[in-house]
Amino acid sequence: MHNADRSEVESVCKDVLDAFQGVLSWEWDSRFRTILAGFSADKKDNVHEILDRYFNIAWDVSNIDEAPIVVRAIDKHLGGIRSGQLLFNTHPNQEAFIFCAWWPWGDGNNISVRMAPVDKTLSEAEEAELIKRLKGWAGI
Numbered sequence: 001m002h003n004a005d006r007s008e009v010e011s012v013c014k015d016v017l018d019a020f021q022g023v024l025s026w027e028w029d030s031r032f033r034t035i036l037a038g039f040s041a042d043k044k045d046n047v048h049e050i051l052d053r054y055f056n057i058a059w060d061v062s063n064i065d066e067a068p069i070v071v072r073a074i075d076k077h078l079g080g081i082r083s084g085q086l087l088f089n090t091h092p093n094q095e096a097f098i099f100c101a102w103w104p105w106g107d108g109n110n111i112s113v114r115m116a117p118v119d120k121t122l123s124e125a126e127e128a129e130l131i132k133r134l135k136g137w138a139g140i
Helices: 003-019 041-054 069-077 124-138
Strands: 027-029 034-040 057-059 086-089 096-104 110-119
Touching (some): 003 096, 003 124, 034 041, 041 096, 110 124
Antiparallel strands (some): 034 110, 096 110
16 A cells, blocks of 8 residues: 555544544454444434545445446445445545445444445555554554
């Protein structure tokens, strides 16, 4: 990863996690290799406002087919967007960016968000190190 891209991804990750401090509690989701936070629907406006502040693009069922290939690959990895779900990301045309999946639960009372950085050029060892740093930033 280029140092400028790494710095931007790390900075945005830290800023997002700082903004969520006291709002969300994070855990590791090994299934999707993301950090995960669940919350009650009464917090949705607050959480959504924070996501809108840091993620400049949101995909849903109506436009995911128009997303860049790397975003469609993330969508596929996550099982595909369903109605009501969103896939936020920073700049997917850069070598490194961040995504966040917004998943309302079927009960209408809860929502989960999953977030992770993506780098198109990392080796397995470098990716493991980035994940380790992400967990640290999230307090996991």
